[in-house]
Amino acid sequence: MNIYVCIKQVPDTETKIKLNPDQSGIDTAGIKWIISPYDELAIEESLRLRDKNPGSTVTVLAAGPARVVESMRTALAMGADNAIHVELPEAADNNWVAKSLAGALKKEPKVDIIFTGKEAIDDGAAQVSQLVAEYLGISYVTVVLGIEYLPSGVKCKREIEGGSFEMVEASYPVLIAAQKGLNEPRYASLPNIMKAKKKEIKVLKTSDVGTSESDQKIRYKNYQLPPPKQAGKKISGDPAAQAKELARLLHEEAKVV
C-alpha cells in the first residue's frame, strides 16, 4: 500500500504564547516546536498499517517554513520511509496548506490512504484534512477512533456529538483524520533516530505543487491574547441560596444563561 501522512508542526503545549509587536501573528522566537499530538496518532496508525502489509511504504508530508523539517525527522525516526516538504511561508492559511499538500499528493504515482490528525492543536481549525480530500476528490472520514481495513476500503468508528459513535465505510483511496484513542504513538528507537538523520527529505516549491499566494484566503490582521484568567468566586450560604446566586451570576455577569 502507498500510505501518506500529513503532519503539522505546532508550538509545544507548554509554550507561553507572545504576539508580534504589530499583532500580525505570534512571536515564534523561543518556541519549542512539536508534531501536533493528533498527527502523531496518524503517524502511528500509518506505521502499523504498513507493518501489517509487507511491501507498503509510509510517506510523511508537511507544508510550512524550514523549521518543519525537524518534525519530519521525528516522523522518520518513528519509522516513516520517505518525507516530502512543501515550502510555504509562516502565515500560509489552511486553504493554501491543503491545496499545496493535495498538489504534492497528486504528483505521487498512487495514493491508497492518507492519515492526518483530526485537527492541529495550535489553531484548532480542523480544516486541512477535509480540504485535502476535497482537492483530491476522494472520500474522507474524520474524528476516527478505530479502523478496520478491508480489501476494498475501510470501516471506521468515528465520534459524533453527544458521546455517540457511528460506523462509516469508505473505499480507497481515503483520507482518515485521527482522534485520541485510536492508538498510543510509539517512542522512536535510537537506531531509527540515527537512520532518520541520514534520510533524504524531498523539497517541493509552491510552483511544483501548483499553488501561489493567491490561494491564501484568510489574512490575519489583529491577533489578541485571551483576557487573563480571573480568580474564582466562592458562593456561600445554604444550598438553595447558593443555587439562586449562581443562577443570577451566570445570567447577569457571565451572560451565558
Add this chain to the structure above:
Amino acid sequence: MTWQTYLFLLLAGAAFSYSAYRFSLLYRLMKGHQGKANRLDHIPERILTTIANVLGQKAVLKKRAAGIMHATIFWGFIIISVGTLEQFVGTLYQGASFEFIGERAYSSLLIVQDSLTAAVLLAVGYAFYRRLIVRPEGLGKSKDATIVLILTGSLMLSILLMNGFHILGSEPWYQGSMPVSNLVAHLLKGFGLTPEFNIAMSTLFKWVHMCIVLGFSVYIPSSKHLHIVAAGPNTFLKTLPREKGMKPINFEDESIQQYGAAKVTDLSWKDALDYYSCTECGRCQDLCPAHNTAKPLTPKMLILDLKNNLYNNKEKILAGKIDEVSPIIDEHVTEDVIWACTSCRACEIACPVFIEHTDKIYDIRRNLVMMESKFPAEVQTVFKNMETNASPWAFASSDRANWADGLNVKTMAEDSQVDVLLWVGCAGSYDDRNKKVLRAFASLLKKANVKFAILGTEEQCTGDPARRIGNEYLYQTLAKANIETLNRYQVKKIVTACPHCFNTIKNEYKDFGGNYEVHHHSQFIAQLVTQGKIKPTKTLDESVTFHDSCYLGRWNNIYEQPRAVLQSLPAINLVEMKSNQDQSMCCGAGGGRMWMEEKIGDRINVARTEQALATKAGIVAASCPFCMTMLTDGVKTKEMQDKVKVMDIAELMDQATP
C-alpha cells in the same frame, strides 16, 4: 614409590584436570562477553582493598555473627590447606613432611591448625543452625549450601580422626601441639585398638580427607562455592570510588550497533565474574526497598537468573554463536523486575563480594528504552517533556526562574562574577513544595552574604532521570547542552539542593568535559556554619529525624554534613531511624521511579514514612526534593500531616537564622 603414590597421582591428576577444564570453560564464558570493563587502574589501592576485604574480611564482618563464622571458615581454610598440602607431599614422597621448618615453627603451625579445625567445626555447626533453625529470609533454601557444609564438616572430622589415630598409633614427638586431636585420641583410646590398626585408620582418614579435598576441587566450579575462587579477584577488580558514576556510551562510534544489554553477552566479563562470586548470602535482598515492598525484584535472584541465563547459553557462547544467545528478558528477569529498581545501591553496599547490581539493570534498561522503545507508558511523557522543555515535568522553560520572583536573585547572564552558581534543578524550579526549599536556601545564602547567581531559563534538566531510566541518548543531549552553558560562563563552583543534580554534575559530567567543584547544600550550609557566616539562634525545640537521600549517602558517601547542619540548630533533638546512613531505606523515587507509577506491591514511600513516624519525631528532615515529595505524600497517606512536618534542612536552618 608406593601404591599410595600411584593412587594419589591418579586421583589428583583426574580431579585437577577436570577442575582445570571446568575453570577454563568459565574463563571462556567470561571472554565471550562483548561489553567492556577496564579495571586495571590504581593498582596499589586495589591491593589494599583486597587485603582489607579478603584477608581482613572487612565487608563480610559487617554482619557480626555470620561474619565471624565466615572469617573462621576462611582462615581455617587457608591455614588447614597448609596441612592438606603436607598430606599431598607426604603421600607423593613417602614420609616427607614440613618438619624441616624447625621444631618450634612446626609445633606452632600444628597448634594453629588443630585449634582452627575445631573452630571451623563450630562455625559449620553455627552455619547449620542458621540455615536450618534461624532461617533468615535472604538466605533462602540451598541444596548447594547443605552439601558444602556437610563436606566442610567432614573435612574437619576426618582431620581430627586422622590425627587422633596417628597420635595413638605412632605417638609422634609433636603430639603435644595438637590439643583437640589429643582429646580425640583420648576418646579413641577407650576402644583398646592395636597400634597397627590405629596407623591403618590414620591412613584411611588421611585418604578420606584428601578425597574430599579433591572432590571439592571438582565440585567448586559448578557450585555457589565458586566464590572461593572468584570473590578475591572480584574484590580486586571492583569499581573503586564510592562516588560512582554511570559509564557513558559513545554515540559517535558508528561501530556500536547494540546499545545496552539485550543478551547476557552484551554485558561485560566483569559481570560474569560478579555471578561467579555470588555466594547467595542474601544481604543485598535484605535491604532492597523493592523486595521489601513485595515487588518482583530481588538483587540476589537477578544475579542468579543472569548466571543461569549465561549457563543455559553456554554451548552457543563457546561455539561463538553469539547471535543465537537467548534474550535477558524472560520469565525470570521480567520487565517488571528491571523497572522496580530505585537505584538506591543498598544491595551494592551490602554485598560482601562487591557485586554491582545496578550497572546490569542500567544496561538492560538502555536496551529496552533505546533499542526496543519499551518502558512504562507514563515515561514517554517524561521523555517528551525533557526533549521539548528540558524538564521531566510539563512546564515551559521560560517559567524556570519564576520560583525566585521577588527575591532579587541574579542570573549568570546578568552578573557572572559570583562566588558560586546555584543550580536550582527542575524540582526547585517547578514543584510548589520544593520552590519553598529553594527560596529558603536562597534566603540563607543572602544572610551569609554569599554572592551567587542562577542560570535561570538557561538551566536545563541535568538529564539524570533519562539516564537512570535508560535513555542515555537524551541524557547526553541535555548534559552536553548544560556543560556548554556552564563552560561558557566559566563556572568553577556549583551548589545545589538536589542530590541527583549533585551526583550527575559532580561525577558524571566530567566524561563530557564538565569539571566543576560541586557542593550539595548540606555541605555548603555546614561549612557556612563552621565559618560562622550563619549563626542559628532561634530555638526549634523539636525532635527531628533525618532521612538519608541515596544519591547523597550511598552514591556520594555524605552522611555527616546534613546531620551536622541539624545538630547546629539550637535545642534540637536529633533521633535516628532504625535504618540510617548506609543502611538507610530509599524513599522510592530514585532510578527514575519518581516518574513511574507504583503498581506492584506496597508503596515504598509509605514503608519509609512508617519508619520515620516510629521515631515519634515532629519533623522529618530531608535533603532531596524527591525524598521531600515521597515523604510528604507518605505522611499524608498515614494522615499525620497535622502532627508531623517534612522539611528540608535548608528550611530549618533558614527559620533558625535571624
